[in-house]
Amino acid sequence: MEIQNTELQKENKITEGVIWKQLLLFFFPILFGTFFQQLYNAADAVIVGRFMGKEALSAVGGGTGTVINLLVGFFVGLSSGATVVISQYYGAKREEMVGYAVHTAMAFSLAGGLVMTVLGVLTAPWILQAMDTPADVLEPAILYIRIYYLGMVGNLVYNVGAGILRAVGDSRRPLYFLIAGCLTNIVLDLLFVVGFRMGVAGAALATILSQLLSAVLVILVLMRTQDMHHLDLKRIGFDVRMFKRIIRIGFPAGLQSVLYSLSNIIIQTAINGEGTDTVAAWTVYGKLDVVFWMIINAFGIAITTFVGQNYGAGKTDRVKKGIRICLGMTLGATLVVSAILYLVCGGIYRFFSDDAEVLRIGVEITRFLVPTYVTYICIEILSGALRGVGDCWIPTLICLTGICLIRVVWIMAAVPRFPGIKTIIFSYPLTWVVTTILFVIYYCFFSKIRRRA
DSSP: OHHHHHHHHHHGGGGTSOHHHHHHHHHHHHHHHHHHHHHHHHHHHHHHHHHHOHHHHHHHSTHHHHHHHHHHHHHHHHHHHHHHHHHHHHHTTOHHHHHHHHHHHHHHHHHHHHHHHHHHHHHHHHHHHHTTOOHHHHHHHHHHHHHHHTTHHHHHHHHHHHHHHHHTTOOHHHHHHHHHHHHHHHHHHIIIIIISOOHHHHHHHHHHHHHHHHHHHHHHHHHHOOSTTOOOGGGOSOOHHHHHHHHHHHHHHHHHHHHHHHHHHHHHHHHHTTOHHHHHHHHHHHHHHHHHHHHHHHHHHHHHHHHHHHHHTTOHHHHHHHHHHHHHHHHHHHHHHHHHHHHHHHHHHHHHOOOHHHHHHHHHHHHHHGGGGGGGHHHHHHHHHHHHTTOOHHHHHHHIIIIIIHHHHHHHHTTTTSOSHHHHHTHHHHHHHHHHHHHHHHHHHTOHHHHOO
């Protein structure tokens, strides 16, 4: 009992401690966790690219990553509703409601994983063909995606379980589980791809087995805890009222993720038309670009949990101050990362590929986009804060209009008239600027956070 009370007091510092310290204590484990999560695919890309060539590299990245994110992003977005609900109930110390939310969320992860497996295996070939995937990449890309989707139950169980732990202030153990999974993935990549010569199939198999390990570890921790978020396997099932609440909050995020992915598929289709060298360069850029997204997503998750618990505890002034502090911290981190990526991108590209044309295109893409990262900060932090109070639909509509719709219009209207990679990727900063303006207006004048006394 003493151990349990000590943990609870530590976790409750989110509603009581120094704000910037609490955000950083929550941010760093999430950041490192996201880093190791990204290493799953990065390990595949490095090992496959170095030992099997640029065609195989394109097959495990680029369009395949976009297709995978289409379904994974939707279900993870849906499950984010559970994180918000649990953080609010946990902050309000409503133990029974936390229990309902935890067991409903885990039931959803199992059912959702099975649905994702079926949809992914059936639709992957059609989507890749519709994206004009180069002929020399298509067959291995289909094989990679189909095997990857067979592991969706483990993927979603881990993401939901990690979301539960983060909702109650535990961001460290999800990190430990990802480290274990990542190291396992690298070892299995070397074994299957280099040792057994299994190619992209070996890379995919290594990834899903590693994700399964992370899922098992998170389940064991949830079962062993004696706090409000304890998981009892016999109680896993759908509580109708709780499931509706989770979906009501999570569906906008899931829809937003799908439409983001669809707009990125359109962009990927345009990039595929530039040839295999550009596809390979864009694949490597995705591994480089993820450094920024790891950082800003970690701040976004941190502010969502911070706002959720403090809003549930009725501390609105602390919510507003936390948002301002998080925006400043994110700005500083973004400026540092942008400068580093701009300067060292050439050397990093050589780690993935020795092809001169791939290197040239990749450096050109990177040095065009990284100075514009700063325009995305408000989108991530303000949308994360608004999710924390359950304000989801308007932020989603802002993102769908400002990012997805304008991005698609730009690709369809501008690229045919001014073909080239720079015209294609200009769609990113263009839509970030528009969406940032809309978010600032909504947050300052209309949001639930600003209206509440």
